[in-house]
Amino acid sequence: MYREQLEAYFQDKQDMLVDAVCRLVSIDSVEGEPAPGAPFGPGPAAALEEGLKLAQEWGLITQNHEGYVGTADLCDKADALHILGHLDVVAPGEGWTVTQPYQPRVVDGLIYGRGTDDDKGPVVASLLAMKAVKDLGVPLKSNCRLIMGTNEESGSGDIAWYFARHPFAPATFSPDSGYPVINTEKGGLKPTFTRSWPVQEALPRVKWLHGGFRINVLPGDAEAAVEGLTLHDVHPFARDITARTGITFTCTSQDGCTVIHAKGEGSHAAWPEGGNNAVTGLIALLCALPLADGPCKEALNQLNTLLPHGDYHGRALGIAQSEPIAGDLTVAFTLLEVTETGLTGRFDSRVPLCATKENCENVARAAFEQSGFTFEGEQEEAHHTPADSPFVQTLLKRYEEYTGQKGECLSTGGGTYVHEIPGGVAFGCTMPGFDTHLHGADERVKIADLMLSAKLFAHIILDLCAE
Incomplete structure (x- = not known):
């Protein structure tokens, strides 16, 4: 129903996406010493400020939650969907050759820099998806909220703080892993x-x-x-x-x-x-x-x-x-x-x-x-969401529609924000078979994967939130 509209909308949005990713990647957002309004240091706080500024520029409703997380909303109705991304990064380490960690560079359809894949690029894809839904003017019965965290790489204290004060949504995904759907995270x-x-x-x-x-x-x-x-x-x-x-x-x-x-x-x-x-x-x-x-x-x-x-x-x-x-x-x-x-x-x-x-x-x-x-130290339990849940089936259906590839549920050793969230899964933004150099030198993301994700996320938002 919405695919033709979304394909047309995104035809000229690639430069917008790349510019936004580069804005965020240019900020060194490794955890630092806490300060008032910056519980995880000045770097994550600066990235959060820039992420909220970007969301405001794109017409979304924003709020800074005491520096722990920032939220971007489509409307003022009840949340039907949460998208969880993060703006903090791991330290750059040594061995960078294509560019320096905080000097994003586009080469052969890839954006290089710390955080391009984990997780600033996916945050931008999510924001662009929300902008698309807003710009298309589709009537909404409920809200999609993007939660931009600042402590995923160092313990996820940000999300723990947020959900101690706010309820879970009926459906949640985090674009902080890969496709198709990651419904199991190891303990x-x-x-x-x-x-x-x-x-x-x-x-x-x-x-x-x-x-x-x-x-x-x-x-x-x-x-x-x-x-x-x-x-x-x-x-x-x-x-x-x-x-x-x-x-x-x-x-x-x-x-x-x-x-x-x-x-x-x-x-x-x-x-x-x-x-x-x-x-x-x-x-x-x-x-x-x-x-x-x-x-x-x-x-x-x-x-x-x-x-x-x-x-x-x-x-x-x-x-x-x-x-x-x-x-x-x-x-x-x-x-x-x-x-x-x-x-x-x-x-x-x-x-x-x-x-x-x-x-x-x-x-x-x-x-x-x-x-x-x-x-x-104590062992943390694994996280598992059944593959036959209606939400997971919706994600797999849209994934197959937009990619032409078989959708399936996978497990990961990586932990994401959804680990403690009932029914949560990881979804995107890397297509199978591509090495993003996660947490290593020359981290990179495919621009095409981010654009595909923005379209896919927009359609899923409409599936869950449109009248």
Whole structure:
């Protein structure tokens, strides 16, 4: 009924979409120190201000909810649909080649920059869909509300704050994953483990290690300082570990130590097989070096046993498991800090529907505690919305209509805003088979995918909200 109108409307809207995406991507919106009106720092607050400004320019009703989220409404009627997107981003990391993270660039039909795919581009597609519905003047019986968050990458405290004060809508989707419909999100186990020891005088020893910068990012870089071994001593071991792991090492002399930089490939922690973990590669090298016996060496050897390089399914930890809907459990060792007196680390495990406290959390906890580590953290349950729900069937119907591809429900290891929302699903904005370099260098999005999403979202809004 509405497709011809929407196709005609969007014929000349591509430049508008690209310009809007670039406006948002130009803002560094990594989490920072909280301030009044900016609970997650100045960057997310600036991006939220720009997102609300854009929504106002496009004729939508906006509100800033104390800096936690911003909302854009089509009308003042009761909500029938919530679209949940976010304007915060992960840190840029290293290795950008096409452009700099906050200097968006269009190349061959792609927009490059941090947040183009996750999730500023999809937010713009959602806003443009709402603008289309408004401009077409279709009478509405209910409202669509876009909720623009500012803390999705660092705990989703923004959405928790919002829904503690506002009701859920009958239907909710988040364009923060891919197509067709993601109706299952794995649960999570993201503990912190620690171990302490007295300063060790015997050489050679590890003086410090820095690895990872965010719990949900598989680290592509890590660095350690070894005292008591020369560059010449380390090189043959580094060559052997590189041959076994693919991690490359660069060694320099600094302040009487040999500083070892490990270079792998970063990726989202939900899909650790897509990267090459620099932290576990560096641990493998340190365990191969002729270090003096001591508690630091012992702890690193135990970590190398519990979370060895290339074990992305928790086999060594004893928690590997799988089921048909959500698939395999995954484990990414993402954070590690070692000092002269101890270590603190974290891993990010995405767990399927069959994972329980008994067969996952308790097993991992026992393995670490038996090796002398403290272990703190509780398992989060998986999220599942039945594929036969009327809302999911509407999404699949429109997806098939606009793409010509088969619609189906999928699971993801990635977590989105809908994880705690009854009946919520992830929907868009990436078509199957395209690598957006999510959370990595040269993040990118297809302009065509965003335009398709804007049309698709507009039709779904009309399905749920039109008279």
